[in-house]
Amino acid sequence: MTINALARFTVPLEKRAALEKLCRVPGASPMVLGLLVASTGGVIVADILAVLGYFNLGWTCLLNTFLMYWQFTVAHDSIHRSAAKNQKLNDLFGHIGMATFAPQISLGIFRWAHIQHHRFTNGPKDPDNWMHGPWWSLPARWSLLEIGYLLFIMKNRDPIAMRHLRGTLLNAAITLAIAAALTYLGYGMHVLLLWFIPSRLVFILVGCVFFWLPHVKDDVESEQDLTLATSMRLGHEWLLTPLCQYHNYHLIHHLFPTMPAYQHVKAWQLLEPELRQRNLQIQHGFAIQPVIHLST
Structure with missing residues (x-):
């Protein structure tokens, strides 16, 4: 059986401890x-x-x-x-x-x-x-x-x-x-x-x-390309992060569903270099339609 590499996201070994800490569920969020x-x-x-x-x-x-x-x-x-x-x-x-x-x-x-x-x-x-x-x-x-x-x-x-x-x-x-x-x-x-x-x-x-x-761009399934199936919304984070309850970083949520929502920002900052090497859809500011960034 052929494994689709785009349907997976592997966290670098040196960042796994930091990510595990972000995914840790508190006694009460x-x-x-x-x-x-x-x-x-x-x-x-x-x-x-x-x-x-x-x-x-x-x-x-x-x-x-x-x-x-x-x-x-x-x-x-x-x-x-x-x-x-x-x-x-x-x-x-x-x-x-x-x-x-x-x-x-x-x-x-x-x-x-x-x-x-x-x-x-x-x-x-x-x-x-x-x-x-x-x-x-x-x-x-x-x-x-x-x-x-x-x-x-x-x-x-x-x-x-x-x-x-x-x-x-x-x-x-x-x-x-x-x-x-x-x-x-x-x-x-x-x-x-x-x-x-x-x-x-x-x-x-x-x-x-x-x-x-x-x-909003729903023509790519996660089984085809995990990071292209869900968007990131970048820009005006001071306003959109609280209004969207941290789900302007929705791709982070789909990659790590059990991570408490308030850790999404730190997870993006931790993994942005690796994610930038993947196919991404990014909504800038208040835009509805995303800009597609394909890995080279």
Whole structure:
């Protein structure tokens, strides 16, 4: 069997110790813990003040959208088991993060789908293919993330995914029941503006920033060329690194999925000379389309 060298990336021996240190999972990721407390606590306080009439519902809708957006790293690093060394604590962080903006989706189904994306990036078995399509369809695709995953699972009938799907259906039923009960009690507008609309707006932001932009050039599969299947975004790092939650270095994440997100910058600095010798797609600044850099 022929091994495709482009589908692999070998870290030089002299840099492996430094890389291993960057990949080390802490007792509790300070980034995850900070975002979890700030985002979850912020949403709870904002909701209480809005229900009591101290906050305008429209402005709180926007505030909750902003606060919920930061739960992506909480859920995502938990999926990759890099939120905490203890796996029960790691998953607890993930469950809380998911419950804040997407209680209808189980952590298990999100983990399964995302790991499939890493295994089959840009290929026919990548569930994130749902995130790509005609430009006019993109906001709807991003806002209906769970529908895309559901269709993918029902089409492929993966036994592990089907098992996790049962948990998601239970979550969805409980979420729907709570929303219906609150609406019956006269809080329907609160459900709409404090959770449903912010949740969908966050899905659009997450779909765009983390699922679509790093793979806007999706015609190269990772099995064909690992470093050309995912982009790097270089420039304006002072702004884009926090806004993208370190996923402007998305190629680093695909090379080392269990690395805590806040270590991506150091990993790029460590391995940039070697990566510059590979085929790369680089998005400069705020550009959408990447510039292709082919190794010579």
